[in-house]
Amino acid sequence: MHNAPKHLVFILAPLVVVFALLPGVYQNHLLLFNFVIFLILAQGVNIIYGFTGYLPFGYVGFFGAGAYGFAIMVMHLHTPAPLAVLVGGGVAVLLGLLLTPLLRLSGAYFAIANLAASLAVLHFVANPALEGITKGPYGVSLTGTFNPTHAYYAAVVVMALTVGAVVYLKNSPFGLALQAVREDAVSASMAGVNIIKMRVIAWLASALVAGLAGGIYAWYVSVFYPDNVFSGEFSIFAIVFALFGGVATITGPIVGVLILYGIYNLIGFTTPQYFQLIYGLLIMGLVLFLPAGLVSLATRRGWHVP
Amino acid sequence: MSPEKSPILEVSKLVKRFGGFHALDGLSFHVVPGEILGLVGPNGSGKTTAINVISGLYAPDGGEVVFDGASSGGVASHKLVHRGINRTFQVPKPFLSLTVRENIQVALAYGGATDAPSIAELLEKYRLKEVADRPAADLNSAQQKMLDLTRALATRPRLLLLDELAAGLNPAELDWIAGRIKALAATGMAIIVVEHLMGFIEQITDRVIVLNAGKEIFEGTLATAVREPQVIEVFLGGEHAH
Ligand SMILES: Nc1ncnc2c1ncn2[C@@H]1O[C@H](COP(=O)(O)OP(=O)(O)O)[C@@H](O)[C@H]1O
Numbered sequence: 001m002h003n004a005p006k007h008l009v010f011i012l013a014p015l016v017v018v019f020a021l022l023p024g025v026y027q028n029h030l031l032l033f034n035f036v037i038f039l040i041l042a043q044g045v046n047i048i049y050g051f052t053g054y055l056p057f058g059y060v061g062f063f064g065a066g067a068y069g070f071a072i073m074v075m076h077l078h079t080p081a082p083l084a085v086l087v088g089g090g091v092a093v094l095l096g097l098l099l100t101p102l103l104r105l106s107g108a109y110f111a112i113a114n115l116a117a118s119l120a121v122l123h124f125v126a127n128p129a130l131e132g133i134t135k136g137p138y139g140v141s142l143t144g145t146f147n148p149t150h151a152y153y154a155a156v157v158v159m160a161l162t163v164g165a166v167v168y169l170k171n172s173p174f175g176l177a178l179q180a181v182r183e184d185a186v187s188a189s190m191a192g193v194n195i196i197k198m199r200v201i202a203w204l205a206s207a208l209v210a211g212l213a214g215g216i217y218a219w220y221v222s223v224f225y226p227d228n229v230f231s232g233e234f235s236i237f238a239i240v241f242a243l244f245g246g247v248a249t250i251t252g253p254i255v256g257v258l259i260l261y262g263i264y265n266l267i268g269f270t271t272p273q274y275f276q277l278i279y280g281l282l283i284m285g286l287v288l289f290l291p292a293g294l295v296s297l298a299t300r301r302g303w304h305v306p
Numbered sequence: 307m308s309p310e311k312s313p314i315l316e317v318s319k320l321v322k323r324f325g326g327f328h329a330l331d332g333l334s335f336h337v338v339p340g341e342i343l344g345l346v347g348p349n350g351s352g353k354t355t356a357i358n359v360i361s362g363l364y365a366p367d368g369g370e371v372v373f374d375g376a377s378s379g380g381v382a383s384h385k386l387v388h389r390g391i392n393r394t395f396q397v398p399k400p401f402l403s404l405t406v407r408e409n410i411q412v413a414l415a416y417g418g419a420t421d422a423p424s425i426a427e428l429l430e431k432y433r434l435k436e437v438a439d440r441p442a443a444d445l446n447s448a449q450q451k452m453l454d455l456t457r458a459l460a461t462r463p464r465l466l467l468l469d470e471l472a473a474g475l476n477p478a479e480l481d482w483i484a485g486r487i488k489a490l491a492a493t494g495m496a497i498i499v500v501e502h503l504m505g506f507i508e509q510i511t512d513r514v515i516v517l518n519a520g521k522e523i524f525e526g527t528l529a530t531a532v533r534e535p536q537v538i539e540v541f542l543g544g545e546h547a548h
């Protein structure tokens with residue numbers, strides 16, 4: 001319970017330093033940016049799935065909501081980008097509040113309802129009738145805020161905050177209580193835990209994280225269509241990366257993103273023709289042989305993985 | 307049990323329905339601080355349902371539950387825990403992937419008890435010290451029952467509901483846990499014990515309520531209960547009773 005300083009120094013700090021320095025030595029900034037975005041999203045999935053057990057198949061809904069929250073502020077109110085990112089996070093939290101009734105569902109029902117909700121938000125945003133506000137299906141083109149360097153560092157900041165939040169969950173009675181709710185909600189309530197409140201807090205926290213990431217993504221790319229920022233690939237990738245590394249840990253989702261997204265880009269560049277095959281086999285192998293993620297290789301040996 | 311003590315729990319004309327079926331059908335009883343009350347009856351007579359309603363898992367469909375002078379029927383479980391009610395489960399329900407220590411920590415952090423016992427004391431008293439840092443999933447069923455009990459005790463309940471805690475324990479363990487339960491009652495805790503083992507009930511209770519089909523059919527000492535024809539009939543089944 002009292003390892004938080006250790007986790008901040010040995011996990012969070014190196015991660016932030018590495019991603020803050022990499023743009024100076026590595027040319028492909030877009031790739032670095034995508035890594036950071038997926039680190040945020042995988043940890044966001046970790047918060048809601050790892051700690052409370054809700055699998056958010058429609059997680060991208062928050063990301064897209066954040067991107068459009070950003071875009072609308074910039075297009076219509078000429079809000080400075082950092083402030084618009086915060087509004088993006090706020091919009092995602094509002095969407096999360098709207099969707100809290102979904103938390104009554106469990107297992108596959110929640111996952112499917114969440115997926116449906118994200119599609120509903122996509123079609124709402126892409127509706128030509130809303131062209132005046134969202135530009136509908138014609139996409140957004142933001143001028144004036146374009147600044148990939150600032151957007152990149154904003155992403156590193158949000159990544160640091162997100163990993164910091166997971167360090168907190170891993171080292172606090174609050175995080176323990178969330179896991180208790182995940183394990184057995186009835187027993188958790190008999191431990192004095194307000195299970196509804198806990199679930200809502202975790203849900204909104206994961207929404208906020210994705211919303212901020214979406215806002216920063218919009219800032220970075222500046223031009224995008226609804227299908228880009230509501231692409232199901234964001235949800236699937238974030239979930240697969242988090243699961244691959246191992247959820248309810250700090251390091252699992254980080255390891256998952258670095259390895260899987262690394263391999264993804266590697267085979268995508270070198271042998272694109274085998275890409276889907278190799279990637280598919282890797283994920284199948286994981287689910288079959290390491291359902292608790294890569295970190296379980298260590299925990300099975302009795303090692304403690306933060 | 308001193309008769310001048312006022313009840314900490316008063317249940318009156320309690321009704322709980324599942325569909326059209328009356329699991330509790332006008333149940334009334336009370337417990338006073340420091341008393342160990344036995345709740346016995348055949349399978350399906352409503353014992354667990356009574357505990358579920360008193361601990362806030364189900365809202366009653368009729369009647370009243372008053373805990374410590376305030377109505378408590380339909381109040382959320384975690385609030386009742388903070389008011390001083392806790393329970394164990396017939397099938398223990400620990401947080402399986404958390405360690406034994408973490409299981410207890412959750413209840414210590416969220417149970418709202420100001421004078422909660424220490425983890426070390428609970429682990430020691432309920433024979434969980436050796437397994438303190440193992441996941442609860444590794445425990446045998448007797449150990450899981452003890453963990454369930456320590457999770458409850460960490461919230462410092464004034465009313466403790468034990469649902470078949472002793473089932474599956476060996477005779478030595480039974481004797482030991484009987485001593486523990488009596489020691490808890492001696493601190494002023496009111497305890498309701500649901501159990502099928504009559505010897506165990508005899509050993510620890512002051513008074514028993516016999517339930518059948520969601521109704522009380524007897525109230526008094528166990529020694530008197532076993533001589534009641536109506537009690538004998540529900541326990542042996544109508545066709546055998548004469
Ligand atoms: N959640 C439930 N849904 C439907 N029926 C239930 C439920 N809980 C209990 N019952 C029914 O209520 C009756 C009493 O059950 P219970 O209180 O568990 O009995 P006991 O603990 O005395 O064996 C049984 O017939 C049982 O099938």
Ligand SMILES: [Mg+2]
Nearest residue numbers: 353354355396
């Ligand atoms: Mg029962």
